[in-house]
Amino acid sequence: MTIRDMHSFTTWTMYFDGASNSKGKGVGIVLISSQDEHIPISIKLDFDYTNNVAEYEACIAGLEAALSLESFHNISFTYISRLRNRFADALATLASMVDIPVGVKVRPLAIKRHVVPAHIHMVQIAARCLVRKPWYFDIKNLIFGRGNPPEASLTERRASQKLASRYVICGGDQYRRSFDGVQLLCADDDRAAKILEDVHSGGCGPHMNGKMLARKILHLGYFWTTLEADCFSFVKTCHNVYPHIYWSYSLFTHIWHGSCSAHRVDNSVTQNPDGKRSTGIEWARIRHQELCMLDEKRLKTTYHVQGYQRILERAFNKKVRIRELREGDMVLRECRASIFDPRGKFRPNWSGSYGVDESLPGKAVRLLDQNGDRIPEPTNLDQLKR
Template sequence: MDPIKYLFEKPALMGRLARWLLLLAEFNIVYITQKSIKGSVIAEHLSTHPVVDTRPLNDIFLDEDVVSIEVEDEVGIWKTFFDGAANHKDCGAGVLLITPERLNMPMAYRLDFECTNNMVEYKACLMGLKAAISIGVKRLEVYGDSSIVIYQVQGKWKTKEEKLKPYQGCVESLMKQFTEITFDYFQRDNNRFVDALATLASMVDFGPGEQIQPFIIDRRDHPSHQGFVNALTVDGRPWFAHIVDFIREGKYPADATQGDKRFLRRYATQFILHEDILYKRSFDGVQLVCVDEDQSQTILEQVHQGICGPHMNACMLAKKILHLGYFWNTLEADCIEFVKKCHQCQIFSIHIHVPPTELHTLSSPWPFSTWGIDVNGKINPKASNGHEFVLEAIEYFTKWVETQSYAKLTAAKVAKFLQEHIIC
């Protein structure tokens, strides 16, 4: 007997069983009897869907003696970009290898023999393949901006120039040393780094036994003196605090280098300190008051969109502020950003209606020599007579216009229109 079934289906329970049922009632438990599967159903299903197979049944698992299988990690795909440069000075080839871990390996070669531009592209491709083979790369993706090299290697184009056939044969022989290799065309605008390497190799002069070591390309988004004149200091002082300290006491910032000190001495000669107010010398002789960040924002708002603000452009806004006698070191950049963010300027600015394509002038030597024809429709809603199309013809010299409306426009009606309104 199933005790759970007995507990939930017995109409009257006494003692401890009643207390158990009362405690289980709060969980909304419903007992459902599991249906039994009859063996005849399985037999009928197998007889209805027979399997036609003459192979003997074998209940022995394949490779049951193998306990575990170790799957080797798949080697990542390397990428190489190549480009060649042939100019009036010499020829150069640039190659960039990129590892699966996104590590860049740039290489540049100088070619001291005469060759055409296509030969330089092939040579750059060969150098990239040889560099990958020397490292032991087996899976490689090759990208280049030379359509001739890429499509000839892919077999889409035939090689007709005799000078390029040996290079193509060498590339095809090197391709056999890779387990997987693909060639894809890359736009020149996206291949600028390798193009710069090839141009650099062709323009730099060095001896036959010399080799230029790799160089580092870094980015600087601000001038070296920005910490002293172009931004607020760490302690919240305005941008001209170091200039005031130098003019008043001859004191330099604590972390200033020799270059920063030299720049500060030269830059401070353009300012005048009078009664704790710093003025900037201008070319027209007017002394400009130096303002801090909060004051500059107020000046921008009042001059651009104040009571008499005409919502001028960034150049006129900067000139207007200088004419009023105010100055801060990022004046022009702040004016450009302020005008870009002005909501009214974005809505009511003057839009230049320039056509997307170049317009060509159509000249007519004498009247009724050149006509232009166009069709307008379907017009919705229809006219009172049910017409939906309008056929128009205009003469370019006199601007004479002929029009006719139609319910259904066909070639016969267009020919009749031309005969009645233009030819005759």
């Protein structure tokens, strides 16, 4: 049904339908303004009626709702199929199936549209609300004397303390001490992405490969722990450099590293892997830049070792039976001490029984002998069995 406003000459569209089933009866109306604003209305009917009466009730209820919004001078009706009237039909079915107690007010129905699953939507909201910490956050806390995170192990604490000794705070910013005396500004993720794009786009020279890009950024006075790997990844995504350049450069670098004769030192003149001759000062500067990127290689090696250890741990733990002992349990202890026994190989491998007196951290317990006296030395769980 189309309704035309007599004042602003705007057009409203109304869809209506009725529904009747074993649960009850109801009508549904949808009013659509000229600005494409949808107003759904659902009404439950508590009296008996035929299908024609249901259509009349829906039409009258829709007209009353429309007249409460605007004044109209022209109304026209058009028959449409149920496929095009699904919204009103759903509202009518909803009204017929719900039970609304007397005196209970139901708020207007609000229908939203989600284009992604709910968990992805919540993750995106949490990501926007979450403040990302820079990679040097823990190092900065160590410099200010705030200590390590509570979950850090002793090995991680020592490694962090050694790593923090190479950094300094100046003017509120964190810098890394380089081997040639230049302080390198520590860049977070957002600044690092901007630096990569600006330097590689030609603002600081022509397009370059990953190794030269990393050296250029170090020469400009910036640093982050994944500098070299990020440079290689960024260069591979650049469409202005052709693939055969990467192939030729990788082949030449492999040949240069594999041959001792390709690296020629002639007093103060050196042959670079790029095929250019440079002075000893330039050679020393390049070596200093490579030393600055050693931390990245150390961290990458540590991650590989930790990942390999986790794989071995998972494979080993599949065959391990968890042994849980509580206070009061009776156990046997393995005889591991080299005590002379005239029985020789017929000596028993287990002694006891003992009672568990106290559980200690580190998978150890304190035992009681058969007389109730405590054994002073703690015993590991791998030496006990029930």
